[in-house]
Amino acid sequence: MKQSIRIALLSLFMTIAGQTGQALAGEPRLTFFRIGAGPTTETLYALSTAISAGISRPPGSLPCNEGGVCGVPGLIAVAQSRSGSIDNLFAMMRGELESALVRADVAFQAYHGGGPFKYEGAQENLRVIANLTPVSLHIVVPAGSDINSVRDLRGKRISVGARGSGTRDLSLIVLRTNSLAPRDLSLRYMKPGPASDALYRGDLDALFLVGAAPVDAIADLAERMELRLLPLEGYPRRQLFSLFPFIETDAIIGGTYEGIKETQTVKMGVQWVVWQDTDETLIEQITQALWQSDTSALFNRNNPRHTFPDPRYGVPEKSIPMHPGATRYYQQAGLLAP
Incomplete structure (x- = not known):
């Protein structure tokens, strides 16, 4: 049922975008961005739903400074529930996801081609956007x-x-x-x-x-x-x-x-990962929206037992390499030395 609802919503967004393309002249083009998460009862899913809502800003939305959504213009992020970190990364390898929330140990294994990824080999183009809730x-x-x-x-x-x-x-x-x-x-x-x-x-x-x-x-x-x-x-x-x-x-x-x-x-940590060839400007905008939009408020409101991490914790350390778009944001925000 939940999968059907997600598909229906995507179809609706695509229809709206097609019907209003002329009216929205000058708006940024529509971009879908799928985020793999865990089962609906786990932390990864709660994080992904808050992130997807916080970074999205469909065409036609009011600007952030006018009371609208403070996400990335033209972006519609969609959280997808899956079995967990390993399943998420294999789905990324198959092109079924643009990004995923995965545990740091699983990202490390994938990057080095260890554990469950030994037959696929090292995924050396895997990059991290942020550390999230430990x-x-x-x-x-x-x-x-x-x-x-x-x-x-x-x-x-x-x-x-x-x-x-x-x-x-x-x-x-x-x-x-x-x-x-x-x-x-x-x-x-x-x-x-x-x-x-x-x-x-x-x-x-x-x-x-x-x-x-x-x-x-x-x-x-x-x-x-x-x-x-x-x-x-x-x-x-x-x-x-x-x-x-x-x-x-x-x-x-x-x-x-x-x-x-x-x-x-x-x-x-739980890490948000993408492929290295994902557009740098898009990832910079997504990283900014992650920490500066309503993402933390959405997560904290819907998960009262937990607290969204502080941006200073979010800068990846002791992990796989950081995506250059994320690096650019952290440096400009003064969270990472140039």
Whole structure:
């Protein structure tokens, strides 16, 4: 249904543009810009919908200084829900998306041709526009479970995220750093909503989820049953740091979820990526609209548990190369040295 609505809206925009082409003489030409996101219950989708609304400014719209939309003139951005970061990047490779929101570790793997991208080779023309809301690894178990560490998951029924999601790939890496191979576990590949329901019914022993705390699926589940988060620390966490230089130490603060104490874990950024050959002026305008339009207000209003990142955090560091259009904006804004 949601996909049908998106297609219908696109058709409507195209019809309007065609019918009003003469009336809108002097308006910038219409440009569609697709943004790949994650499942509708995850942070990436909430970010993509806010961004698409904030950077868009269809032909005929009032200028920003006259109470109109403060997006890029002529641009219509459309958020598309997909399985996750890996699926998004493969869709970009097939030409189905102009851009995508992906986790930093997945962008790093794609750029270097590692992990799930080893058969496609290094995607060296991948570029980043911005860092967005950081996301944290959650490993959730019932409070009464006898599972007290990741190594205790041996032989258990675990959801490691949907196929095509970055959560799945990171989960398997975390399990390996704890000396657990897929054959040692009963793995399920589920999206956050179904995985939470399965844990509640007793059909799962644990679930992995990567998202900006508090993750709605976990917060809602914590209101239905008592939960714990497994810590990720010590040698396994240090191994992750050696694999991905941008992964950072994190602590999910006690009380973030009902009844759950502070738990050590890791976090990383969500990055907005495009191809290097995307028009520099367009990307400069998009980057400016990302940070100077209504994007943050839209996100914060619709996601009261979260806060849109500060532009100073948004300047990409320790990641794949930045798109030159984004670089130009950050330099002109005084956020990046020339």
